[in-house]
Amino acid sequence: METGLNTQLILDLPIRAALDRYDFLVTESNYAAVEWIDRWPDWPNHVLLVVGPTKSGKSHLSKVWQEKSQAFDHVQGDLAACMPHAANHEPICLDINGQVGDEKALFHLINWVKEHNTSLLITALEPPNAWGIKLPDLKSRLHAAHLVTLGVPDDNLLAAVMVKQFSDRQISVTEDVLRYLMPRIERSFSSVSDIVERLDAASLSEGRAVTIPLAKRVLAI
Structure with a gap:
């Protein structure tokens, strides 16, 4: 089965060294998001929304921005915990995993960020219109924010990520190993991470290189 894999393109894909800590491939699927991270703090209405599927690079870009901006990373819990940081003019990083939860708290946080002239980066699997938001004022604030989408990766990008x-x-x-693997895994970064981890474990366990026969056995498990 042919994959349309362009191995020269894989070798030529630029690897962006961000702050000497985070290396990632910049392609058409993530270029817009990277560009807006670079434009910080020049964000419309102080808020940037980055939307994309699991393992599309949202967390990676978030870490780059946190390092650049010294942002407070709100992992979980009450959004009120973000308010003192915003009041101190600290940027805020927030991941919306599923439902928003306290809509009024998010509405007030966005207002607080704008009032104190700081920034809010929101990452999510889906755009705000899929969050089931009921509060009209929050809908309005999120609509005013700039939204960028991390695109679905193509074979060449997935193969490049696999190589990396x-x-x-x-x-x-x-x-040959790349050409064998690509048509046999799901088209997602999470699938790439999974097969690399499994092949690494099998290679270490058996003390052998990653070959097509090894890949066949691992994929059959």
Whole structure:
């Protein structure tokens, strides 16, 4: 089965070194989001929404921005915990995983961020119109924010990510192995991470290189 894989393109994809800590591939699927991270703090209405599927790079870009802006990372719990940071002019990073929860708290946080001339980065799986928001004022605030979408990765980007993840584990793979794997995994970054982890474990366990026969056995498990 042909994948349309362009191995030269994979080799040519630019790797962006962000703050010497986070390396990631910049392609058409994430270029707009990267550009807006770079434009900070020049964000319309002080809020940027980055939307994309699991393992699309949202967390990665969020970490880059946190390092750049020294933002407070709100992991979980009451959004009121963000208010003192906003009042201190600290940028805020917030992940919306599913439902918003306290809509009034998010509405007040957005107002607080704007009032104190700071910034709010919101990452989510889906755009705000899919969050089931009831509060009209919150809908209005989110509509006024700039939204960028991380696109679905194509074969070349997925293969490039796979090569990088193998490289991060100090594993070399041949073009034949890539061509074998690509049509046999789901088109997602999470699937790439999963197969790389499984092949790494099998390679270490058996003391052998990552080859097509090894990949066949791992995929069959």
